[in-house]
Amino acid sequence: MSNRIVNFYQFLKNRPVIRSFFILILLALIAIRHLEINFADFSRASTNLTILVNEAFPPDFSVITDRAAWSKPQCTFEADWACSPAIIGITQTLEIAFLSTIFGMVISLPLAAMAATNLSPPWLAQITRQILSALRVLPSLIWALIFVILVGLGPFAGVLAMTMYTVGYLGKLQYEALEGVSREPLEVARAMGLPRWQIARFFAIPEASNALISQMLFMFEYNVRHGSVIGLVGAGGIGYYLNYYLSPFQLYDRVLALIIVMYVVVVIIDQVSLRIRRKFIDSTEQIQRPRWREVIFTRKN
Amino acid sequence: MRLVQSLESLIFSMRSTIVEYDEGDVNLSNNHLRLRFSNASIGFETGNPLIKDVNLTIASGEIVGLTGRSGIGKTTLLRTAAGLLSPLSGSVECCCDLTMNAKRGSIALIPQRLGLIQHQSVGYNVLMGALPGANYLQTVLSLPSREMQEATKDAISAVGLSDKIFESVNRLSGGQQRRVAIARAMVQNPRLILADECLGELDAETAKEIIELLRSLAKEKDMAIFIVDHNPLRVRTFCDRLLQLRGNSLIEFDNLNDRYSLPQAGDGR
Numbered sequence: 001m002s003n004r005i006v007n008f009y010q011f012l013k014n015r016p017v018i019r020s021f022f023i024l025i026l027l028a029l030i031a032i033r034h035l036e037i038n039f040a041d042f043s044r045a046s047t048n049l050t051i052l053v054n055e056a057f058p059p060d061f062s063v064i065t066d067r068a069a070w071s072k073p074q075c076t077f078e079a080d081w082a083c084s085p086a087i088i089g090i091t092q093t094l095e096i097a098f099l100s101t102i103f104g105m106v107i108s109l110p111l112a113a114m115a116a117t118n119l120s121p122p123w124l125a126q127i128t129r130q131i132l133s134a135l136r137v138l139p140s141l142i143w144a145l146i147f148v149i150l151v152g153l154g155p156f157a158g159v160l161a162m163t164m165y166t167v168g169y170l171g172k173l174q175y176e177a178l179e180g181v182s183r184e185p186l187e188v189a190r191a192m193g194l195p196r197w198q199i200a201r202f203f204a205i206p207e208a209s210n211a212l213i214s215q216m217l218f219m220f221e222y223n224v225r226h227g228s229v230i231g232l233v234g235a236g237g238i239g240y241y242l243n244y245y246l247s248p249f250q251l252y253d254r255v256l257a258l259i260i261v262m263y264v265v266v267v268i269i270d271q272v273s274l275r276i277r278r279k280f281i282d283s284t285e286q287i288q289r290p291r292w293r294e295v296i297f298t299r300k301n
Numbered sequence: 302m303r304l305v306q307s308l309e310s311l312i313f314s315m316r317s318t319i320v321e322y323d324e325g326d327v328n329l330s331n332n333h334l335r336l337r338f339s340n341a342s343i344g345f346e347t348g349n350p351l352i353k354d355v356n357l358t359i360a361s362g363e364i365v366g367l368t369g370r371s372g373i374g375k376t377t378l379l380r381t382a383a384g385l386l387s388p389l390s391g392s393v394e395c396c397c398d399l400t401m402n403a404k405r406g407s408i409a410l411i412p413q414r415l416g417l418i419q420h421q422s423v424g425y426n427v428l429m430g431a432l433p434g435a436n437y438l439q440t441v442l443s444l445p446s447r448e449m450q451e452a453t454k455d456a457i458s459a460v461g462l463s464d465k466i467f468e469s470v471n472r473l474s475g476g477q478q479r480r481v482a483i484a485r486a487m488v489q490n491p492r493l494i495l496a497d498e499c500l501g502e503l504d505a506e507t508a509k510e511i512i513e514l515l516r517s518l519a520k521e522k523d524m525a526i527f528i529v530d531h532n533p534l535r536v537r538t539f540c541d542r543l544l545q546l547r548g549n550s551l552i553e554f555d556n557l558n559d560r561y562s563l564p565q566a567g568d569g570r
Contacts, residue, residue: 182414182416184412184413184414184415184416185416185417185418186416187380187383187385187410187412187416188409188410188411188412188416188485189429189432190383190384190385191383191384191385191408191409191410191495192405192406192408192409192410192430192432192433192489193384193405193406193407193408193433194405194432194433198432198440201440201443202429202432202440203418203429206418206420206421206425207418207419207420209420210420
């Protein structure tokens with residue numbers, strides 16, 4: 001037996017790829033065992049899935065046409081579709097995402113400048129980084145729970161929750177972008193004798209502006225996706241309406257219709273944002289990428 | 302081209318005599334002193350000094366050139382002069398007659414890669430030179446005064462880029478970008494311009510224009526200009542004094558008109 005183990009060890013020792021696979025599989029098995037995962041539960045899942053699919057199909061698109069009298073805040077439009085759960089929910093989600101991105105940007109930009117080591121003294125950069133990572137520790141859903149307790153149910157709690165998370169996340173992206181700006185403009189400013197905040201405001205931020213705008217759009221995209229989740233705890237947005245149909249009534253056909261609407265909106269926003277971001281990213285690329293053709297077939301001068 | 306080659310071969314064939322630079326020769330009042338290195342050792346905090354015992358004074362109205370092979374520490378010397386690095390020993394002073402507050406904006410640095418803010422317009426980049434002279438309210442509100450705007454326009458037309466004032470800097474050619482950097486330094490109205498390879502890979506005509514511009518700045522506005530260039534042949538044509546880094550010491554050529562004392566093209570290699 002011990003001989004076999006030694007042989008196996010010798011076998012693994014000379015084969016690094018197989019060795020890493022072996023270790024990964026071993027770790028996965030340990031985790032499955034530790035979490036007491038029972039794959040027999042799948043059999044139950046299939047029957048539940050049939051029930052779910054039967055109830056959800058066909059999706060009930062009355063969520064786009066019928067008025068939701070129970071909407072929060074109260075909808076005052078004449079047209080029924082304008083006050084339907086899907087439209088109100090999506091609008092609220094977009095509004096929450098928009099506001100929290102704007103507020104988050106306004107707060108995170110000065111924090112990012114303070115956290116960038118090329119703009120701030122090391123002690124300040126360290127402290128600010130700790131603050132930003134503390135904000136990132138909690139996901140937006142937990143922030144939403146906290147703010148629902150603090151300011152009550154509704155979109156305001158959602159805006160606050162998403163803003164907190166945006167500051168933490170966007171702040172990190174931004175200070176990395178600011179640290180990536182080229183050294184020369186900052187040295188020019190330093191030689192002029194400008195104070196740090198002016199170096200950040202007039203040199204570093206304009207230099208990194210394309211990256212910053214692109215990150216802001218990305219954050220908006222991200223907030224739209226996450227804005228739909230925070231409604232589950234009552235912080236407004238489409239999640240609130242999803243939850244309304246889910247928990248007391250179990251109207252899965254309406255839930256599915258809402259999910260489809262959400263999916264379409266998210267895809268559209270992702271595409272639009274990607275287009276705009278690509279425009280900004282492309283124009284930042286000063287350095288021409290080397291082409292394989294040129295590496296292999298060197299140009300003759 | 303042929304002229305340059307023949308000049309080079311002529312210089313190659315000559316024997317160069319080098320005179321150690323002695324600061325004692327220069328006796329200047331503080332009013333005219335723009336830069337002073339006293340027994341300064343220069344280098345990075347970790348590691349040995351790149352250049353030892355630098356003694357150098359630059360007075361107002363002077364154009365001083367510095368040459369030397371690449372990697373020898375020319376840029377490090379310039380960055381030390383700009384206050385971006387501290388000397389390892391000795392002292393470096395700039396504009397000795399000014400108080401700490403008045404020193405703000407007294408040094409304009411033109412780095413090798415120019416340090417322009419890409420994606421911003423020519424106007425924005427040049428206006429940045431006026432920042433040291435702006436008051437607190439103007440900077441907080443980002444509202445430049447009429448004088449600052451006028452100075453910016455004047456500087457841009459002085460470097461011949463009036464038609465490109467709203468153009469993004471990264472759309473300009475290398476030579477035009479250099480002119481933007483010089484215009485920024487002009488708006489700053491400093492006492493000392495530190496230029497690192499500011500003639501770069503420019504063609505002869507553009508280089509000449511830029512040299513003329515620098516020369517007129519030095520004379521009219523009483524600025525001192527300290528210029529680093531790897532090409533001793535070019536830099537000697539417009540400098541009042543020429544220094545060279547060799548090994549780890551700074552050497553001055555005593556007379557630029559004396560062909561025998563000129564640096565050779567392959568010096569220090």
